[in-house]
Amino acid sequence: MENNNTQTITSVSGDKLNTDDLFYKDVVKGLTATPKRLESKYFYDANGDKLFQDLMNCDEYYPTNCEMDIFTTQTGALAKAIMGDGDAFDLIELGAGDATKSSHLLKHLIDKKANFTYLPIDISENVISYLNITLPVTLPGISIQGLNGEYFNMLKKAASISDKRKVVMFLGSNIGNMPVEIAEGFCRELRSHLSAGDMALIGVDLKKNPKTVLAAYNDKGGITKKFNLNLLERINRELNADFDIDQFDHYATYDPESGACKSYLISLIDQHVKLNGKENIHFKKDEYIYMEISQKYTVEQVTQMASATGFKHLTHFFDSKKWFIDAIWVAA
Ligand SMILES: C[S@@+](CC[C@H](N)C(=O)[O-])C[C@H]1O[C@@H](n2cnc3c(N)ncnc32)[C@H](O)[C@@H]1O
Numbered sequence: 421m422e423n424n425n426t427q428t429i430t431s432v433s434g435d436k437l438n439t440d441d442l443f444y445k446d447v448v449k450g451l452t453a454t455p456k457r458l459e460s461k462y463f464y465d466a467n468g469d470k471l472f473q474d475l476m477n478c479d480e481y482y483p484t485n486c487e488m489d490i491f492t493t494q495t496g497a498l499a500k501a502i503m504g505d506g507d508a509f510d511l512i513e514l515g516a517g518d519a520t521k522s523s524h525l526l527k528h529l530i531d532k533k534a535n536f537t538y539l540p541i542d543i544s545e546n547v548i549s550y551l552n553i554t555l556p557v558t559l560p561g562i563s564i565q566g567l568n569g570e571y572f573n574m575l576k577k578a579a580s581i582s583d584k585r586k587v588v589m590f591l592g593s594n595i596g597n598m599p600v601e602i603a604e605g606f607c608r609e610l611r612s613h614l615s616a617g618d619m620a621l622i623g624v625d626l627k628k629n630p631k632t633v634l635a636a637y638n639d640k641g642g643i644t645k646k647f648n649l650n651l652l653e654r655i656n657r658e659l660n661a662d663f664d665i666d667q668f669d670h671y672a673t674y675d676p677e678s679g680a681c682k683s684y685l686i687s688l689i690d691q692h693v694k695l696n697g698k699e700n701i702h703f704k705k706d707e708y709i710y711m712e713i714s715q716k717y718t719v720e721q722v723t724q725m726a727s728a729t730g731f732k733h734l735t736h737f738f739d740s741k742k743w744f745i746d747a748i749w750v751a752a
Contacts, residue, residue: 451701460712464544471647480635486744490737491521495528502587508535509585514571515594516540537563541574575613586618593625596715607729614751623746627716630676637672645670661695679716684708
């Protein structure tokens with residue numbers, strides 16, 4: 421039901437914009453906070469999905485290559501670890517993206533005639549319709565049901581569809597897009613959706629040479645910059661805003677002590693931005709918008725995270741450089 425302040429107007433993209441919409445509310449809340457912030461889950465509209473794919477293919481962005489190394493060279497061992505004693509299971513992937521890495525595991529499981537259903541979950545509608553259409557063609561025989569929405573809402577939906585054993589994948593160091601305490605809360609919540617014996621397969625980017633980390637979030641070709649600025653363009657399109665994209669720059673920083681790599685957009689001038697012809701947001705010159713964290717961990721921290729959140733660490737798969745791990749945890 422709409423409250424009295426709710427308005428419905430037409431956005432630049434032609435869609436009806438409801439000021440009660442969560443995206444609108446989150447953006448207004450973030451841009452009127454001190455310091456200003458935007459939530460990285462909103463990076464992923466169709467343009468953002470494409471830019472993220474470009475980023476995964478750029479030389480400096482090592483996490484994809486590292487995890488791909490694990491998924492292509494240790495596919496059999498990964499499959500064996502999650503197949504248990506061969507019972508039927510649901511393979512749920514949180515934030516599946518284009519599933520490039522997990523497709524190798526899916527193919528192996530199909531070849532081994534494993535009895536499983538693949539349930540990719542993603543907030544991007546574009547991603548889910550892409551997977552629902554393409555995977556049955558590229559991976560004949562796959563049983564797939566894509567779920568479009570937030571991680572835990574869709575995990576609940578998955579549980580209402582099937583009560584089979586669950587294996588939940590969370591790849592690409594998506595867990596790093598949360599500060600450590602929030603990530604712990606996330607793992608606890610994940611555990612609360614699982615039964616004893618269910619599994620989690622979690623990809624985590626490890627601490628390494630700080631220059632290597634920083635370069636991945638500050639690539640020379642400027643893809644990370646475009647990826648961040650795309651969120652302002654999305655806000656212009658979908659929320660009737662008037663950000664002048666050329667008046668913002670991208671800044672990334674990495675602190676090797678805490679392992680936090682953070683991205684910001686910096687206002688290059690004193691300026692006002694209007695949202696929905698209504699909210700008037702003031703940016704001082706050099707003021708920043710906090711966009712995203714990409715937290716890096718040590719192996720010990722990952723193991724501790726498992727035991728602190730109700731899981732038992734089962735095994736770790738490392739890439740050949742030991743820059744990244746895929747950890748398998750069992751719900752205790
Ligand atoms: C960094 S990409 C990683 C994609 C893929 N897992 C990989 O490793 O290449 C993050 C993905 O998670 C999705 N995502 C981000 N926040 C989400 C949320 N709160 N609920 C559901 N999906 C989310 C995005 O749409 C995007 O496809």
